[in-house]
Amino acid sequence: MDEYMQEPQTGPVPAGLRADRVQRLLDWNRYKDALAEAGEWLREEPETPEPYNALALAYLGLNDFDKAHECLNQALKLDPDEADAWFLRAVIYYSTQDWDNMQQAAAEGLRIDPERAHLHYLLANMHNKKGKFDRALSSIEQAMNLQPERGLYAALYSYVLANLNEIARSKEAADTALRLEAEDSMAFLYLGWAADRRGDARAAKAMMEQAIRLDPDDEQTRTEYMQALQKNYWFYRIFTLPLFLRRFKPWQLVLTWIAVWILFRPLVVVLILLYILAQLLSKIFVHIQVYGWHRAPKRRRK
């Protein structure tokens, strides 16, 4: 937000400090206070897009995407080439998984500021989610070229490579990510998923432990952690999709199952029952390991 620095103004807060103050409050997760601060800033400088961007950031923190959009519309009305506003727009569309609009906003943001590595990262994430791993690889490589010191990007790179079955390169990228980043739960999530894809349940669990230590309040992190614990039970790993089966395509798996069903029907029934049992038992064990003999807490919307 340093680029938000403005010309000297008179007011209770010294000129040029509003941006820093908002950023600080956002860093502290005090989104309502950041909203108030950005509001003050807007009153002082209503004709510049920066306070609107700051308001959008605060609304993003509060998960109020509609209001964040409104603020960005205002910012872009004042300056259609406002790179931060396009970037934030892409972030919002990414959060709401509106992929078409997200790609448009990202393209516009990159047209104005081709050095914005995080837009390449968002695009890589999107392609990865859609299973287009080659395109994901290309995007994350662009992000890494722009910011090679960012561990988060190296972690996603490792995950994409694992999805492409490039095991050795994925492992190498994971080591790089660990050297670069020790405090980002998202990076550890990627590294956990990458390890899981490589069939290394122990490393996946270790990464998920780091992720949850850093951000236990995130529901996705909790779910992934519990699954990583589940996968560390040997009987779960034996009866639920062994690693070598992952190398097959879905249609190959279905054909194999049909053939096996015709040839060894009773064995298949036993395997299915063991599969269900392994799922249930491992889930129960993990629950007891984490919550003891108490019920799991209710899910709460934040």
Add this chain to the structure above:
Amino acid sequence: MDDDKEQRRKNLKVIQFDKNAEDLVESEKPTVTFAEVGGMEEIKKKIRMNFIMPLKQPELFAAYGRQAGGSLLLYGPPGCGKTFLARAVAGEIEATFLHLELQAILSMYVGGSEHNLHDIFEKARAEAPCVLFIDELDALGGSRQGMRQHHDRMLVNQLLIELDGLASFNENVFIIGATNTPWYLDSALRRPGRFNNLLFVPPPEEEERGTILDLKLAGKPAQGLNVRKLAESTPLFSGADLDQLVRDATEMALERAMETGEIQPLAETDFRRVLKSRQASTLDWFATARNYATFSDTNGEYGQVLEYIKKHRIR
């Protein structure tokens, strides 16, 4: 309550950081004491042993190598009386109360300098016996990513230096930190001699809720209202939640009064209607605290919270 505020305001002195900033640290001589703090017996006992008794019986404590002064950290859901408790500590020992709030902390990070923090500690030493209350301590001594920049580290280090001085230079200076998010605190702050006493301030219990409701309803037409029953039906409500509850119910009674043209007392139906749409704001805090206590509590610091959650069957 407004009278109290007014009285406090009259007692106020003000320390200003610098001529350009309007951020202030309040300084006052509180008149509230522990007698006015409902419940929280365990916490009061611990504070008496660590803060108050060494000041009242210095010879006895000196025989055990203890002197008056020290620090503690209050944590818990917002709106549950941490500030009031800190003010009562100052009232109990007739000490000056310095209140360092978020805006003042923010001005130290942005545009200010760590010298301000030293000035505040110097002021506290000069006014001993003094309670220095650092509200939102996580903002000043946080461990998050945003705190790794050079200047941020300098301010946290300055705080550590000032706290370490507690043992040697800070006789009769009591530092009370408060935070809603203790999990964001720099672990260095919790080492012995710093904020090593972590006290959980829970939401008010039923009896305290009754007292708070009585206070909030004072001066309002609420005859015939069963406050005890109301207190019973508001488990985990913070003081701030109860305040909002009474406000909403008053609004409803006022609407009725406008329609009928006569004074309408607050009725139980008003409260029932409000309670249908309003739940304790502390529930979100407990959900987050439980996650930290379950998944990220390597030193077992939040055992008290888990105990409380279990005891009150919070899900």
